[in-house]
Amino acid sequence: MQHQILRNKNKITVISGVLIALGFLSLWTVGNELVFEWALIIASILGAAPIAIQAYQALKVKVVSIDVLVTLAVTGAFLLRNFEESAIVTFLFLFGAYLEQRTLNKTRSAIKELTEMAPESALKLMDDGEYVEVEVDEVEVGDVLLVKTGAKVPVDGTVLSGEGSINEAGITGESIPVGKEKESKVYAGTILDNGTLQIVADRVGEDTTFGKIIELVEEAQDSKSEAERFIDRFSRYYTPAVLLIAFIVWLFSRDIASAVTILVLGCPGALVIGVPVSNVAGIGNGARRGILLKGSEVIGDFSRVDTMVFDKTGTLTMGAPAVSAVEYYGENIPEALGYLASIERESDHPLAKAVLDEIGETEYSVVENTEVVKGGGIVATVNGHRVAVGNVALMVKENVVLNEKAQADIARLERQGNSLVLSAVDGELKILMGVRDQTRPGAKEHLQELKKLGVKHLVMLSGDNQGTVDIVGRELGLTEAHGNMLPEDKSAFIKRLIEQEGRIVAFVGDGVNDSPSLALANIGIAMGGGTDVAIETSDVVLMNSNLGHLPHALGLAKATARNMKQNILIAVGVVLVLISALIFSDWMNMSIGMLVHEGSILAVILNGMRLLSYRQKA
Amino acid sequence: MMKAATLQLETLTCPSCAAKIEGALKSLNGVDQGSIKVLFNSSKVKLNFDADTIALDDITQAITKMGYIVEKSVVK
Numbered sequence: 001m002q003h004q005i006l007r008n009k010n011k012i013t014v015i016s017g018v019l020i021a022l023g024f025l026s027l028w029t030v031g032n033e034l035v036f037e038w039a040l041i042i043a044s045i046l047g048a049a050p051i052a053i054q055a056y057q058a059l060k061v062k063v064v065s066i067d068v069l070v071t072l073a074v075t076g077a078f079l080l081r082n083f084e085e086s087a088i089v090t091f092l093f094l095f096g097a098y099l100e101q102r103t104l105n106k107t108r109s110a111i112k113e114l115t116e117m118a119p120e121s122a123l124k125l126m127d128d129g130e131y132v133e134v135e136v137d138e139v140e141v142g143d144v145l146l147v148k149t150g151a152k153v154p155v156d157g158t159v160l161s162g163e164g165s166i167n168e169a170g171i172t173g174e175s176i177p178v179g180k181e182k183e184s185k186v187y188a189g190t191i192l193d194n195g196t197l198q199i200v201a202d203r204v205g206e207d208t209t210f211g212k213i214i215e216l217v218e219e220a221q222d223s224k225s226e227a228e229r230f231i232d233r234f235s236r237y238y239t240p241a242v243l244l245i246a247f248i249v250w251l252f253s254r255d256i257a258s259a260v261t262i263l264v265l266g267c268p269g270a271l272v273i274g275v276p277v278s279n280v281a282g283i284g285n286g287a288r289r290g291i292l293l294k295g296s297e298v299i300g301d302f303s304r305v306d307t308m309v310f311d312k313t314g315t316l317t318m319g320a321p322a323v324s325a326v327e328y329y330g331e332n333i334p335e336a337l338g339y340l341a342s343i344e345r346e347s348d349h350p351l352a353k354a355v356l357d358e359i360g361e362t363e364y365s366v367v368e369n370t371e372v373v374k375g376g377g378i379v380a381t382v383n384g385h386r387v388a389v390g391n392v393a394l395m396v397k398e399n400v401v402l403n404e405k406a407q408a409d410i411a412r413l414e415r416q417g418n419s420l421v422l423s424a425v426d427g428e429l430k431i432l433m434g435v436r437d438q439t440r441p442g443a444k445e446h447l448q449e450l451k452k453l454g455v456k457h458l459v460m461l462s463g464d465n466q467g468t469v470d471i472v473g474r475e476l477g478l479t480e481a482h483g484n485m486l487p488e489d490k491s492a493f494i495k496r497l498i499e500q501e502g503r504i505v506a507f508v509g510d511g512v513n514d515s516p517s518l519a520l521a522n523i524g525i526a527m528g529g530g531t532d533v534a535i536e537t538s539d540v541v542l543m544n545s546n547l548g549h550l551p552h553a554l555g556l557a558k559a560t561a562r563n564m565k566q567n568i569l570i571a572v573g574v575v576l577v578l579i580s581a582l583i584f585s586d587w588m589n590m591s592i593g594m595l596v597h598e599g600s601i602l603a604v605i606l607n608g609m610r611l612l613s614y615r616q617k618a
Numbered sequence: 619m620m621k622a623a624t625l626q627l628e629t630l631t632c633p634s635c636a637a638k639i640e641g642a643l644k645s646l647n648g649v650d651q652g653s654i655k656v657l658f659n660s661s662k663v664k665l666n667f668d669a670d671t672i673a674l675d676d677i678t679q680a681i682t683k684m685g686y687i688v689e690k691s692v693v694k
Contacts, residue, residue, distance in 0.1 A: 057685060063638050218660040276659060
């Protein structure tokens with residue numbers, strides 16, 4: 001019976017709404033007071049039933065819930081034969097709860113979409129050599145699985161055979177196809193756009209990167225800040241206090257009407273729901289883009305950050321050297337490029353890969369008489385030509401003439417922090433390439449956005465020499481750049497900023513060898529996540545290396561923190577206005593109180609929902 | 619023997635639901651009180667319980683009796 005009533009709450013809401021409408025209609029059209037009264041009596045009893053049951057269940061476990069207040073208030077009004085109030089208040093309370101549920105689901109939708117991306121089944125290789133569809137829970141580490149086009153990768157694994165391209169949006173938040181072949185790593189929750197892969201399971205279920213993300217986000221959306229814990233403690237005593245106040249009012253004034261009105265006006269709904277709603281919508285917005293904010297405490301601290309410290313290599317720069325500039329001299333350049341590639345192809349020098357990537361497809365020739373000149377480069381015979389590849393010192397040694405333009409180019413590229421690769425064919429300079437670890441695309445613009453968001457100090461720390469660090473620092477418009485720093489120097493630097501200068505510091509790193517700094521900073525931000533350590537020690541995880549997500553993350557944290565404050569303000573403001581209206585005016589009654597009250601709950605939910613569509617303005 | 623359970627409930631819509639469920643679970647013998655976590659937004663309950671004293675069914679029952687549907691439960 002109890003369950004029946006609770007299950008059909010929505011139907012009861014509709015019926016009681018129709019009854020109230022009928023009652024008023026008969027009163028206003030034909031002036032039939034008997035129909036009016038009975039319609040409202042039935043609506044009151046019907047509507048009060050589910051609320052009373054909820055109140056009873058709460059009291060059984062010693063919780064004085066809102067239902068208790070409303071049940072008492074409605075009973076009071078009913079006994080006073082004020083059926084109009086009792087019917088309207090119950091209806092508004094039920095209808096409000098229905099709207100709350102609908103809108104609340106919207107604010108949670110972003111995270112729900114993410115969790116629904118979890119794979120459910122897998123094609124597992126059985127002993128008889130056939131693939132059989134099994135539940136994902138039944139897959140164990142070491143199982144061999146088949147992933148077909150359009151299917152979700154069920155586990156974290158390694159490709160045994162096959163080729164294909166995978167959309168890794170579920171992990172990185174970026175919908176870019178990534179090619180996979182033998183030995184490639186694949187991740188649970190990503191989708192195979194085309195091809196077929198046979199994989200072996202390395203990690204399953206909650207141990208997969210996707211599983212960790214889900215768990216982290218779910219915990220984060222329900223994590224509570226100091227303010228929220230305070231509100232929770234507060235509301236535990238608040239509802240009984242409202243009950244007590246109403247009782248005292250009745251005791252002294254003997255006015256039951258005022259006493260029950262206080263019960264309704266004192267409902268704390270918007271206050272308890274306001275902050276969680278902002279929290280879940282803000283975290284949901286981030287999660288959709290591969291930005292994981294670990295809870296409302298993190299959001300609060302992050303929104304107040306005034307100093308951002310970056311690790312250089314791999315964070316602000318790509319982490320791998322690449323050709324940044326090329327100059328050609330004289331004729332027969334295609335041939336010269338072919339010779340250069342042929343020589344570099346046989347070298348394992350770190351710069352060789354960058355040069356080969358730059359040249360791309362070309363015609364290779366046989367390389368003979370290769371001679372490695374220590375601290376200079378390589379001299380060899382290719383197609384009967386003497387080819388020298390190396391630095392300026394090698395060119396001088398080979399008596400290569402460096403004309404005025406070449407000398408100017410060399411000076412310019414060196415100034416920009418490049419390592420130089422020169423190629424000469426038969427004693428004549430043909431190609432000059434500048435190679436360096438380049439800054440990430442858009443890095444400068446994104447750092448400026450951070451400044452606009454109120455980060456006063458942008459600091460870069462690096463193990464590289466001060467010269468290189470200065471160049472990158474100037475190029476990106478940083479406020480400070482320090483080189484020659486070991487990991488422990490970095491964490492000591494951050495400690496000093498926090499303890500001696502009282503700054504609120506965020507550290508941005510790739511989590512590879514900077515975990516101490518990630519842990520020490522007020523906010524540790526791991527970029528290009530995926531490594532377990534980074535996910536665990538940091539407060540904010542950016543699942544891919546796109547620096548553009550950093551301003552979004554900061555802007556989102558600020559917007560979410562602001563949103564929480566607005567919601568607290570709305571909730572507290574409404575209660576204050578209602579109570580003072582009751583004291584100082586004569587128009588305040590239970591129905592108006594309930595209407596305003598439910599309105600304020602919807603207001604905070606709708607306000608929180610705005611965060612779902614938050615975008616960082618460029 | 620202690621076991622960890624994760625229960626997926628129907629969507630919770632009022633924060634006081636969370637308080638009610640927590641209250642109901644706390645009164646159960648065999649449930650580690652400190653481990654009870656009612657996640658309001660993800661509508662999940664996580665707790666540790668002593669499998670020798672109480673069965674998962676009893677825990678599910680306690681929540682169902684409060685009027686909330688348990689959609690899925692996982693024990694580890």
